[in-house]
Amino acid sequence: MTSETLEESSGRTMHLLGGRRVTVSDLLEAGLIRVGTKLRFRRNRIGVTYDATVTERGRIRLEPEGEEFRSPSRAAMVAAGMRAVDGWHAWLVVEQNRSLDAVRQELLDQAISSAAAAAHRQTEDTARQRIHERLRQARGRAEERAPERMSVRELLSLWGAKERGDQVSQIEADLANHGLVTSPSFRAVTLDTMVSLTTPLDEADGTATEEQPEMVDLPVAGDEEGGGDLDVRLMVGNLSPLLGVEAVNPNSTIEEAITKMLINDYSQLAVLNGPRNLRGAITWRSIAQAMHQRSTPSLGDAIDPHVEVVAYDRDLFEVLPTLQQREFVFVWDETKEIKGIVTTSDVAQRYGEMATPFFQLGEVDQTLRWILNRSFDVETLQQACNRTITSVDRLTFGDYQRVLENKDCWARLGWPLDRPTFVSRLEEIRRIRNKVMHFHPDPVAEDAVDILRRFNNMLHHYRDLA
Structure with a gap:
């Protein structure tokens, strides 16, 4: 060859x-x-x-x-x-x-x-x-x-x-x-x-030969028509690591359940009789109701049997109404073992993680647009961006970068800042923006949120100089 x-x-x-x-x-x-x-x-x-x-x-x-x-x-x-x-x-x-x-x-x-x-x-x-x-x-x-x-x-x-x-x-x-x-x-x-x-x-449990055994419904290694399934959903398992749940068995005492909940600061416990046999849950509400009915209730008196179990790959949005009503759901793994729990608190935390960078980016966008609108006319912006612009409202994030990396435009701002360093940070923020706007399933890193917050604070300080 x-x-x-x-x-x-x-x-x-x-x-x-x-x-x-x-x-x-x-x-x-x-x-x-x-x-x-x-x-x-x-x-x-x-x-x-x-x-x-x-x-x-x-x-x-x-x-x-x-x-x-x-x-x-x-x-x-x-x-x-x-x-x-x-x-x-x-x-x-x-x-x-x-x-x-x-x-x-x-x-x-x-x-x-x-x-x-x-x-x-x-x-x-x-x-x-x-x-x-x-x-x-x-x-x-x-x-x-x-x-x-x-x-x-x-x-x-x-x-x-x-x-x-x-x-x-x-x-x-x-x-x-x-x-x-x-x-x-x-x-x-x-x-x-x-x-x-x-x-x-x-x-x-077989191989592909003439003696091949019966094939059953299997997880497919992705060769669907068109190159695979598009899956951008946020799923229940994205909020639960499937490491197992704190639990008591049906023969435990109510004191054991209360102690586990207090020690771990939990609001509920699974009642399991084996990894796949969920008997219900113990909650502070079910304990209070049991004690209201009996002076010395047993664990069985405090079990709430009306619990929901969902698959780890279930669309989270489909489960939200149940979470709103029940406040928690238990999660099956791929083998139908009870391996996780998702609560309304988990959902609030995740959406907070997603919303914080989104709103920080919106603040960066609006502040930069306000600064450019106050500092430059449309003709100057068109020359810097090398394209037709009818209004500042039509500027993109890339346009902000092109304007601010222009030496003449930067000089007109009068900011006592280093232009290359500022533009480099703006490029870093653009990459963060792309991740957020593409709705990746993983939370934006904490240092990225800090970058956005600090950049916004700086813009607020210098915008009045524009």
């Missing part, structure tokens, strides 16, 4: 390791399968087999219906009438007697091998190679039924990320390409929640 061919191959294959899901077309292009390749999805438990063919467009054509799908999972779901199934594992490449996922892994191995051979010319690919090797190791552990566990924060750090921002799609694509999912979903929990890197087949 010539150096030019090596670089071209490395550039093409490394792209698959940089945030895009592998497709059937990629397998065709690499020569790992061919047009007309026969695929089979067998459900031994009910004695049904579904056949399909790979088309020249890289689609999966179901037989005999003729429907075509870009996504292996979508093709398997439609063929079998199932709600969810990982098609990369379900479809068997008949002539090779291995799953589509096995072919996908071979493609990724080729990609990393080509990139490593050209590493001296493509040092920027080092991080992608490291991620690939790391996920390949995690895949091996998952297949050995010893899945790796880490916090969401540790997972994000593999991609150099500190929060679930713009890199989420890339992370999901890299996981999907290696046939991995996180359990629970890393989108729907807190940054400190522990997740397992596992494969859907961990729950199916």
